[in-house]
Amino acid sequence: MATSRPTELDEDAIAAIVRAVRKRLEQESPVAAAQPMVDRYAPPKDCGGETGHACTSDPRPVHSVKDPVFEAMLPRLVAATSSQIAVGHAGGRFRTDLYLRVREGHADARDAVHSDVAADWPVRQGLIALETRCVDRNEYLLYPNHGRRLSDTSRATVQAYANTRPDVQVIVGDGLSPNAIVQNGASSLSALTSALQRGGLRTGVGFFVKFARIGVADEIGVLVGARATVMLVGERPGLGTGDSLSVYIAINPKLDQDNAEKNCISNVRPIGIAPDEAAEQTVTILQRGFEAGVGGVALGLGWGRR
Numbered sequence: 617m618a619t620s621r622p623t624e625l626d627e628d629a630i631a632a633i634v635r636a637v638r639k640r641l642e643q644e645s646p647v648a649a650a651q652p653m654v655d656r657y658a659p660p661k662d663c664g665g666e667t668g669h670a671c672t673s674d675p676r677p678v679h680s681v682k683d684p685v686f687e688a689m690l691p692r693l694v695a696a697t698s699s700q701i702a703v704g705h706a707g708g709r710f711r712t713d714l715y716l717r718v719r720e721g722h723a724d725a726r727d728a729v730h731s732d733v734a735a736d737w738p739v740r741q742g743l744i745a746l747e748t749r750c751v752d753r754n755e756y757l758l759y760p761n762h763g764r765r766l767s768d769t770s771r772a773t774v775q776a777y778a779n780t781r782p783d784v785q786v787i788v789g790d791g792l793s794p795n796a797i798v799q800n801g802a803s804s805l806s807a808l809t810s811a812l813q814r815g816g817l818r819t820g821v822g823f824f825v826k827f828a829r830i831g832v833a834d835e836i837g838v839l840v841g842a843r844a845t846v847m848l849v850g851e852r853p854g855l856g857t858g859d860s861l862s863v864y865i866a867i868n869p870k871l872d873q874d875n876a877e878k879n880c881i882s883n884v885r886p887i888g889i890a891p892d893e894a895a896e897q898t899v900t901i902l903q904r905g906f907e908a909g910v911g912g913v914a915l916g917l918g919w920g921r922r
Contacts, residue, residue: 627685634686679704679711698856698887721855728850728858729757731795738824741805743788746770746836750827764831764872774823774839782820784812784902785842785869789828791862793850796885799859804848804884804891808863811895812846817902830864830875837869844902844911845869851882860885863894865901867911877912879905 678690681702690702703714710718730753738745747770748763750756756763766774788805790797805822812819820840825832828849837845844867851862861884866873879901884894905911 631685678702679714700855718855721857724856724858725853728793728795728853731793731798731858733790733794733797733801733824733826737797737801738788741788741802741822741824743822743824744773746773746823746825748825748827748829748832753827756827760829763827763829764835766825766832766835770825771835771839774836777821777840779841780820781841781843783817783843783906784819785833785837785840785845786812786819786822787825787828787833787836787845787847788822789825789830789832789847789849791828791830791849792852793858793860795858796850796853796861797848800861800885800891801848804861804863804894807891807895808846808848808898811892811899812902815899815903817899830878831872833864833866834869834871834873837866838871842869843867844905846898846902848884857883857885860888863898865898865905865911867902867905867915868909875912877910877914879911879915879917 678694679702681687681690681704684690694702700714700718704711706712709715732753735745747767748756749765749767750759750762786805786808788797788801809819820842823836825836828847830847830849833845833847836842844865847864847866849862849864851860853860860882863881863884865879865881866877881889881894881897883889884891901911901915901917904917905915908915
């Protein structure tokens with residue numbers, strides 16, 4: 617019995633197929649096709665909280681890339697992501713404006729790490745303020761374990777709610793980017809609270825933890841007897857990502873629980889995963905986790921999975 621060989625496509629054939637598909641899409645949506653590509657894919661202008669900040673700068677210019685296959689696609693790609701793509705180069709170096717943007721992004725990240733959340737922020741969000749064993753930011757950065765346990769005073773505060781046994785204990789922590797809490801914490805907390813209510817999940821009092829590492833949620837969850845903890849925390853910033861939150865979800869919390877037993881949704885911010893999306897996915901993970909009795913890797917459920 618004869619077998620047919622797959623048709624081999626060279627670069628010209630592939631290019632012709634791509635052009636045909638793009639032409640068909642433009643014919644199906646002439647209005648969208650008439651819009652400039654950068655305008656269609658640029659991030660929203662109001663992102664980054666009420667005042668905006670360097671984390672959400674306008675799309676950078678497109679540099680020349682040597683012999684691009686689809687040159688017209690470059691503005692679209694650059695506008696769709698903050699990743700350093702299509703940057704071109706001058707000799708063996710970055711071009712000057714890109715180098716300055718990298719320096720700006722690095723400064724933004726450093727500023728985020730050393731930023732702070734206003735003392736009255738927890739009260740305005742209806743949260744009880746706690747602290748870890750760190751006395752200042754330097755200790756927090758140098759001794760991570762000190763940020764994984766509550767101070768004696770804060771532990772006593774949480775013990776007042778011992779064995780209240782909520783379905784979900786909500787915790788907000790400044791983490792490695794307090795700026796992320798300042799910029800996006802309120803909207804993320806509001807979305808999460810609403811989603812948990814719609815999901816029929818009972819929450820206890822909310823806590824805000826200063827100088828917080830992820831592990832401090834373990835101690836709080838154990839003290840209150842929660843079925844699960846959900847922690848909104850400022851995540852470790854990269855270049856120009858000093859406004860990004862993570863959501864850490866732990867089923868059956870215990871002290872020093874391995875991160876493999878936790879689920880994480882990261883890059884929660886206006887130009888990343890929207891707070892409402894993250895909140896809905898959090899509830900899905902919690903519900904599946906309660907059914908299975910496990911979380912993390914064993915649950916096999918994460919962002920984008922069903």
